[in-house]
Amino acid sequence: MWRLGGCLLLALCLILSGCERQPPAQRQLDDYLQRLARVLDQDWQPFDHNSLSQYRMPDRRLRMQALDEQRMGLFTLLIQTRHCQSLQHLISERNSSLGRVMPSSHLLSHDAALLHEIDACLLQIADNPDHDAMREQLIELAAIKRRELPKVFWNALNGSSEYEYYLRFADQPLPPSAEPLGDHAAVSALEQLAYIGSSLPEQLPPERAQIDPLFDALRRSKHGSELIHSLALTRHSLKQATRMLTSEGTALLCPQGAVTQRARILHNVFRNIYAADIQPYLAQIQRLGQPWQSALADLQQVPGQTQAGAAYLASLQGTETALWDSYQASLQAHNNAWLEVLGRCGMQPGQASNPD
Numbered sequence: 001m002w003r004l005g006g007c008l009l010l011a012l013c014l015i016l017s018g019c020e021r022q023p024p025a026q027r028q029l030d031d032y033l034q035r036l037a038r039v040l041d042q043d044w045q046p047f048d049h050n051s052l053s054q055y056r057m058p059d060r061r062l063r064m065q066a067l068d069e070q071r072m073g074l075f076t077l078l079i080q081t082r083h084c085q086s087l088q089h090l091i092s093e094r095n096s097s098l099g100r101v102m103p104s105s106h107l108l109s110h111d112a113a114l115l116h117e118i119d120a121c122l123l124q125i126a127d128n129p130d131h132d133a134m135r136e137q138l139i140e141l142a143a144i145k146r147r148e149l150p151k152v153f154w155n156a157l158n159g160s161s162e163y164e165y166y167l168r169f170a171d172q173p174l175p176p177s178a179e180p181l182g183d184h185a186a187v188s189a190l191e192q193l194a195y196i197g198s199s200l201p202e203q204l205p206p207e208r209a210q211i212d213p214l215f216d217a218l219r220r221s222k223h224g225s226e227l228i229h230s231l232a233l234t235r236h237s238l239k240q241a242t243r244m245l246t247s248e249g250t251a252l253l254c255p256q257g258a259v260t261q262r263a264r265i266l267h268n269v270f271r272n273i274y275a276a277d278i279q280p281y282l283a284q285i286q287r288l289g290q291p292w293q294s295a296l297a298d299l300q301q302v303p304g305q306t307q308a309g310a311a312y313l314a315s316l317q318g319t320e321t322a323l324w325d326s327y328q329a330s331l332q333a334h335n336n337a338w339l340e341v342l343g344r345c346g347m348q349p350g351q352a353s354n355p356d
Contacts, residue, residue, distance in 0.1 A: 023172045023173050023175070024175055024176055025173045025174060025175060025176055025230065025233065025234075025281060026047065026173065026233060028176055028277055028278065028281065029047075029233065029234065029237040029278070029281075030046065030237075031273070032237070032241065032269075032273050032274065032277070032278050033237060033240055033241055033244075035269045035273055036241055036244050036245070036266075036269060037244060039262060039265050039266045039269060040244045040245070040247060040249055040250065040266070041249060042243075042244040042247055042249070044240045044241075044243075044244065045240060047232075047233050047236045047237065048236075051232065051236075052169045052228075052229060052232055054315065055168070055169045055228050055232065055315065055316070055323065056168065056169070057164055057167060057168060057312055058308040058309070058311070058312055059308075060158065060159065060164075062306065062308035062309075063154075063158035063159075063306050063308050063309040063312075064104075064155055064158055064159055064306070065151045065154065065155055065304075065306060067148055067151060067152065067155070068144055068148060083121075083124060083125065083131075084117065084120070084121035084124060084125070086117050086120070087114070087117035087118060087120070087121045090110065090113060090114050090117055091114070093110075094110060094114070103159070103160070104152075104155040104156045104158075104159030104160065105156040105157075105159070105160045105162075105211065105212070105215055106208060107152055107155070107156065108152050108153060108155075108156040108205050108211065109205060109206070109207050109208040109211050111145050111148075111149065111152055111205075112204040112205040112206070112207070113207065114145060115142055115145055115146065115204055116204065118138050118141065118142045118145075119142070121138060122135060122138055122139070122142075146201040147201070149200040149201040149204075149205070150197070150200050150201070150302070150303055150304025151304055153196065153197045153200055153205070153302065153304065154197070154302075154304050154305050154306065154309065156211075157193065158306070158309055160215055160218075161219070162215040162216065162218040162219040163215070163218055165218065165219055165221075165225065166186060166190070166218040166219075166221050166224045166225065167224070167225075167228070167312075167316070168225050168228070169225055169228040169229045169232070170225035170226045170228070170229050171229075172226060172229065173226055173229040173230035173233050173234075174223060174226045174227060174229075174230040174281075174284060174285065174288070175226075176277075176280070176281050176284070177284065180284070180287060181223055181284060181287075181288060182223075182288075183221055183222075183223040183224055183227075183288055183292070184291075185217040185220070185221070186217050186218050186220070186221035186223075186224050187224075187291045187292055187295050188217070189213075189214040189215070189217035189218055190218070190292075190295040190296070190298075190299060191294075191295045191298060192214055193214055193299070194295065194298035194299040194301070194302055195298070196211075197299070197302035197304075198298070198301060198302050200302075223288055224292065227285070227288050227289055227292060228316070228323065230285055231285065231289065231323050231324060231327045232323060234281070234282070234285060234327065234330075235323070235326060235327040235330045238327075238330040238331055238333070238334040239330050239333075239334075241334055241337075242330070242333050242334045242337045245334075245337035245338060245340075245341050246337050246340075250341050250344075251344075253266065253341065253344070253345060254344055254345035254346075257344075257345070257346065259345050259346070259347070263345045263347065266341070267342065267345075267347050270338060270342065274338070282331065285327075289324060289327075292324075293317045293324045296313060296316055296317045296318075296324075297317060297318060299313065300313050300314070300317075300318060
């Protein structure tokens, strides 16, 4: 008997611990669905966390682009550029063993500095006919570097762990919070990166001291990846709830306009659960999501992205089936479903039959 009681206690502890591991936002949404299902006598499907895998970035090698290898010869490097020592140093640094494995985000600033120094060197040797060959080689190198800046920009993003971290899905959705959640630094960084990319090649990228903090802001973001999880989770829950609210049984809630007990219970779910708990969470998603979506839209306008990278961004926003856009459609459909059900019973806010 003691063993049986111990086993039951252990099973209960395991069940409770499993519930505790469920994120608060999912518990809230599941409770909402369960209450709707009970009133409307409907079934619902829980969120499949495996579905989040569609918001996993393609492999990095599919998002990176090959660049032209343009190395100045040893004679040119050591002899011809001796009059332009800053340029000589940059070329030497890039051609070194460490330079060949330079992080892609650093290469963006390095190429900008290289182009600045090439321009300065060309001015310095402009009136010296002895440097005609060097001048032609530098002009050619500058043209190649400028032409490839969009590729270098996208490689800087797609080759960085910070960018991948920011646009991945988190293990947890956004938590319900009475205080507004913010992610201003990361969104601002994404906006600034989009501006840098869209200004190429006419305007050169800034130096590392200005670019590195932008990538660091993406790395320090907590809510960007949680937002992706929340959008997928909440979209699913809204679709499940809308399906129940638009089921055939809802037509019997108020036959010939007469408010039944089930209709009053459903109205309590609307008022005490949806309006009191779910809508504040939806508002939180909207506050965080709107600037996030806008920054992504700006980034998508930057040319030179790979097909795989562009397809991933398009899965997040900007198409009918994208995460953000389909979430918005699900939200609108859900609100319309509530208005339809409550309207048939005269229980919309402001209607005469509204119990409130």
